[in-house]
Amino acid sequence: MLKLTKKADYGLMALKYLAERPETVALSAKDIADAYGIPAQLLAKILQQLTRAGLLRSHAGMNGGYALSREAREISAYEVIHAIDGPFFITSCTKGAKGCELTPSCTIKEPLARVNDTIAGVLKSISIQDLAEHEHPHGRGHEVKALVSLTL
Amino acid sequence: MLKLTKKADYGLMALKYLAERPETVALSAKDIADAYGIPAQLLAKILQQLTRAGLLRSHAGMNGGYALSREAREISAYEVIHAIDGPFFITSCTKGAKGCELTPSCTIKEPLARVNDTIAGVLKSISIQDLAEHEHPHGRGHEVKALVSLTL
């Protein structure tokens, strides 16, 4: 119901965790999982997905683990969600893929597709860095302003 | 995965259908369901929810059915979705209700709550009327512009 999956949440949390520790060479899935109390094996799979998507670099063996493949500032929340949950569409039937076979009636979808794009735009404007900075509320890190326009 | 449920879709479709027929006194759940080829009993339940939420007025008995309780322009997509799917939150754990009991670690959530508000704002700015108008693309109905700002 218009909600992020836990996997996406976990993925964002993990990337944020890595972003907060730029000095470390790599962190294992277990390290991160323990830090948040989430299932290690599940997180491992998520991190593997992020690796395949090119957001992380992995290294096996002792002292191996995962590290951001780019600057935290250069990784958007959208990319993370997309890598984990696949392309998202607010509407069940997207005009892109075959459309609503059964209901050629879904005329609602066209306006909602705009909403979809708007949300995607917002998510694209948020970086992992933004998430990590919010860890220090007193520091009052620099404000990011994203402006999105929706024309129906 | 950040997607509207079919119920919400159906609800929006039904309201749009009603909005396109302002002259009719009332339409039965079956009429609308048949028009779109969706399960009548399911739609009936959805319309009942919308009635309870005050978006529709119902009338039992022969020639009964449902009608918008307000102008289509005065009913937002947000209200419809909210009435059907309940309050939506992008994050699994909302700081409102108890927060993440198990993970006091969900620091991601705070920035994402902003995203949530942004999406809600967009949805609030779209009326059933907007959906209905899009039925006539050649008419090129008047453009609605919603501007949303997101400050992290």
Added chain:
DNA sequence: TAGTATACGACCAATTATGTCGGCGTTTCA
């Protein structure tokens, strides 16, 4: 070569979404 790590597919469990059934109350109209 032992130990620590990722990689990946298969599988099961839990949750949620979708749809159905049956009975009841209301209104209309012949």
Added chain:
DNA sequence: TGAAACGCCGACATAATTGGTCGTATACTA
């Protein structure tokens, strides 16, 4: 006044998706 057309409601049943586990293979380090 009673049958037909409708809404109302709760309890199911079924399907789909998510969340999580297991086992095994592979890679790297010391």
